[in-house]
Amino acid sequence: MRTPLRILTTAITAFAVLTVPSAARAADPAYDVLVFSKTAGFRHDSIAVGTQAVRDLGAANNFTVTATEDAARFTAANLAGYEAVVFLNTTGDVLDAAQQSAFEGYIRAGGGYVGVHAAADTEYSWPFYGELVGAWFASHPAIQQATTRVENRAHPATAHLGASLARTDEWYNFQTNPRGSARVLATLDESSYGGGSMGADHPHVWCKTYQGGRSFYTGGGHTQASYAEPAFRQLLLGGLRYASGRAKADCRPENGYTTLYNGATTGWSQAGPGSFTNTDGTLTATGGMGMLWYSAKELRAYSLKLDWRLPGDDNSGVFVGFPASSDPNSAVGNGYEIQIDATDSPDRTTGSVYGFKAADIAARDAALNPPGEWNTFEILVEGERLQVFLNGVRINDFTNTDPVRSLQQGHVGIQNHGTGDDAQFRNIRLKELGGAADVTVQAENWSAASGVQTYPHTPAHNGMVLGYVDPGDWAAYNGVDLTGVNRVRLRVASPGATAGGGVQVRIGSPTGTLLGTATVGNTGGWESYQDVTANLSGVPAGVQNLYLVFTGGTFDVDDLTLVRGSPPGGGPGPIVGVGGKCVDVNAGATADGTKIQLWTCNGSAAQRWTVTGQALTAVGKCLDVAGGATAEGTKVQLWTCNGTGAQNWAVQADGTLRNPQSGRCLTAAGGATADGTQLVISTCAAAAGQRWTLP
Template identity: 70%
Template sequence: MRRLLRPVLGAATAVLAAVACTVPATPAAAADAPYDVLVFSRTAGFRHDSIAVGAQAIRDLGAANNFTVTATEDATAFTTANLARYEAVVFLNTTGDVLDPTQQTAFESYITGGGGFVGVHSAADTEYDWPFYGNLVGAWFASHPAIQQANVTVEDRAQAATAHLPQTWTRTDEWYNYRTNARSTAHVLASLDESSYSGGSMGGDHPHAWCKTVSGGRSFYTGGGHTQASYADPAFRAHLLGGIRYAAGRTRADCRPETGYTTLYNGSTTGWSQAGPGGFTNTDATLSSVGGMGLFWYSAKQFTNYSLKLDWKLAGDDNSGVFIGFPPSTDPNSAVDNGYEVQIDATDTADRTTGAVYTFKSADIAARDAALNPPGEWNTYELLVEGERLQVFLNGRKINDFTNTNPARSLAGHIGIQNHGTGDDVSFRNVRIKELGTTPTGSTTVQAESYTTASGVSPYTKAGANGGQTLGYIDPGDWSAYQGVDLTGVTSFKARVVSGGPGGTVQVRTGSTTGTILGSVAVPNTGGWTTYADVSTGLSGVPAGTRDLYLTYTGAGSGLFDIDDFTLVRGTTPTGTGPIKGLAGKCLDVRNAATADGTQVQLYTCNGSGAQTWTVTPNATVKALGKCLDVSGGGSADGTKIQLWTCNGTGAQNWSAQADGTLRNPQSGKCLDVAGNNSADGTPVHLWTCTAAANQKWILP
């Protein structure tokens, strides 16, 4: 932005002509660097009669948009050397098991090395026994009704595959129902309006096209493309072209999963006001700047801690910006003097070009350039405000991190978009916000399969899982990452797990897969792949604020365990209440359910009684029947009695869960132990030198 002038600016009413129209489908700019695409259409099940016309349509798109196409049904093309020739691989209406294990391994290496995948229609009806592929495609096919007309709701009109489409796209095709909802692991671009046709079975939230990042690579899937007519439809061809360009890395997009946002603008300007001259036209749910220099601001509400997302596009070398943290005013200079501008400008000096906090902090130019789409294409900003910290993400990539230290300014306040002046042409779409509230308290539970990126692991549909899926196929060296997790005040980690395998260890880290370990927790064999248990551990050195959280996995063998979900516990909130299971799957029990001080604690067959219901507070107490698990006399000798006693806050009643599954009394440095490694009912527990043997391993609630 070039600074707003000080003289009083004449007021003008924004031009808000709400005219609905459909943006015509146009090919990508010819400026794409040349690239190569492999189209693979092998079938081992149902064969679509549209495969030939689909392959020809992609050849035609390539001829017009600077990429070459190799079409094949020969699975021997899937070698490491051959795949390296291509920027993207299209699975065009494949069905069944089409690759052998060696070919699968080559394709996994291709994706993890940064390759691109495009799945068309029955690509979701392919390779059901290959977990990596299931994660890559996003969801597997379940069923479909008869071919018919339906309305497609376009949720993201910034991604290249959908930017040309109207908000409601009406067309005829075969509409798939899927076994799981892709929204938790992918960014949904378009969904089906189940009220517009017969046979939808996903309960009103029915993703149809999506994109995601997978282990370093990019994935785009569309449920369209069953019929031959699809490939003659200019809108569908442009949809397919945009997906190919994204997968090939020729256009960027924010493909992180997105939920919980409230729309501030998606066609309606209710709650918005114009300050200063000029304004914005409002056509096809798109605001386009007219004249200026002014500011179109959301006057209905101020915001404090939030994630603001919006899509923007420049026509050429133009100028605009997004303002945050300013007080209400009809003078656009108030935003300049009291808030901050995140700049949008294709050219200018480093502290006032796209991604800069204007004149205060330059963006990371290398990261910005790697994420930026050129004029003529849409980009997505996320402005993440937490207190006085502002993080700027461009198309899903972090490009700036700024902290306000000026007491005269704040990041809290109103938000607005600038119309810079005649000749500075900028458009905005889909302004939405997620309010984050104040410093979080209590617990935050995350579905483990909703990772942002991962290596080796995949979602797995499993009965009894919260949300219907677990994070499965965990082997030593695998990891999963969760972007933008608020760790403020977190003191412990709890996970709901299931294992019929050897078990292993979860390591909690921030920053990277090799970041400092905040805590580790052992996961035992829980008794089978349908028997769930909770494990927990205290965390130390946890940084405050929003961080990228990494879970890394260790152990011996393969198929270690699944994670259903995990909980980040704040303060001294208990990790949970329930049984504590130990040797032979039996429970920690208060003998005869007595409450007298000194009552022996023992091992006993689990029965769900109050004598076996324990409340565990991380690195603190373990309670049952209103009293505490206690080391008799605060002793430290092997064999010291473990008893129930009135809670008194002494070290004799402090217990800490360890990564190896033991429960340790820090004061003595020794562990809770089942006497004689005997699993008979009534065997007492006592204090003993820690050995991590089976009679010292416990599964906490």
């Protein structure tokens, strides 16, 4: 008897099927889905046919379906038997407090959610659910035909669709735009129908990760006819596969990207033999070995994203950091290739920097979709550092140390490897990070030092680290250009729950001007590296002698990156403190007086803070000292923004957040790191529980 798996189901909009051929998809391992359709408001007459459609999909795709309107099924023990739960046209308040708590635990344990249509018209007083579904219903016009624009054609729910299509349904307007917290997959063209109220950006289908789980929502599925449409059923199936963890996708929010290719090859040039066919927004490699490269512009610091698919055991790659040339071998000799071929050796397989650094194979395998399915790369280049993300998961982190090559300037391209290597690419897009490039320095390459030592360590960039640190030890790096630098990022490794400490960033001498302090916590061991950051203030322009001064703990430092850009602050984003945990609004509530606490970072709205001057805001309200008090240990709370001194927070060079009215600093009570630790104001001492990194 197989172990039952989890799934909650929800319906998805129908679209025109794409004509680009794909390899047959292997059957998913068996799993289980719960379809929940309880209503406490309007009841859709499509619930029965929608439930049957999910049953049909299950019978054809190796998952079993349990349908219920009994909220008593929402217990921890019962939900644990499903890979995903579908809220199929639910309305109103359908779960009590205990059932809500069980479902929250299910999602946080890695469960999946699919919301169909009126799932957005459900549980308005439950903040967790509002974040999970992504946006609540506001209104709708009459049922009519409308045009949908498909924004993401790599997600398993939308990969089969064309760029746009017209269909008939009931088109929801939403109270908020989910784009800031979710990856929008499709939008509505409001010029194609009457009654839209969200303007030029009207999301209709989206996905997201939330507090450990996965969420997929479609606004389609009002009519009975929807569930008979093959393309709509395929959309629903793709959403179920993503929510259940059977298919991977990059569902991180995405904003600010410029299209390099989405059907038009303007600005691209072919180098070497072979070519790419260009059909329906899809480039397919043929012949070679050559390369299609973006010749219109050299790039510096940037995030490059592109969707790719291999029909079988094929070979291709993405080249970065090479000079302009009509010879594809120039990219091989002067740039770096991010490999696409899951069957090669570790340093030459998907996600590797070909011939230089293997991907994290375990992370790669967990994030990779098999041949015949689409994958998404993000290639993030900052200075000489290159990071590779596969379907939203970082699988490689490489720093160039070869003086012949440089990532700080060059072109990008995609490879056509040869006859029979039929790689496909879609939606190539770019976000330039602006300003001068960030500078990465290997920590062991100091100009002078006291107390510390270097030693070889294979997982480290360049194979060496700085270690054996004790309080008061330091390392100096002479001749560093600090112009425009506002943040430092340190790659560190530290074992043990009590390990860690601090790194002060100073200029001029070990006791010179303090620019900022980074906190180092437990990374999971000497072999496990993580990035820690510190905001820097009062940074002078020009070349300076930089000092890292160690204030305690047991850790190694691999490298440091000096980050240039806009001053710290802005957002929305997390405020990260002791133990790597986040400043959190309890349960995402919005009531005045809601507790502000420390909590495991999860990307929810309860942890997305915006910095405006000295005000810190989340869920529409301000970080506030209770009663405007100044006493030691006064609690910090959420409160309606009023501009008083109780809501002012000044960033200090040592990483603390000082409330000028009281002269005290934001503190995790007792320096604790447990989820739920109350935040208070306390005497400023730059203790670990008082140091924060702003978005």
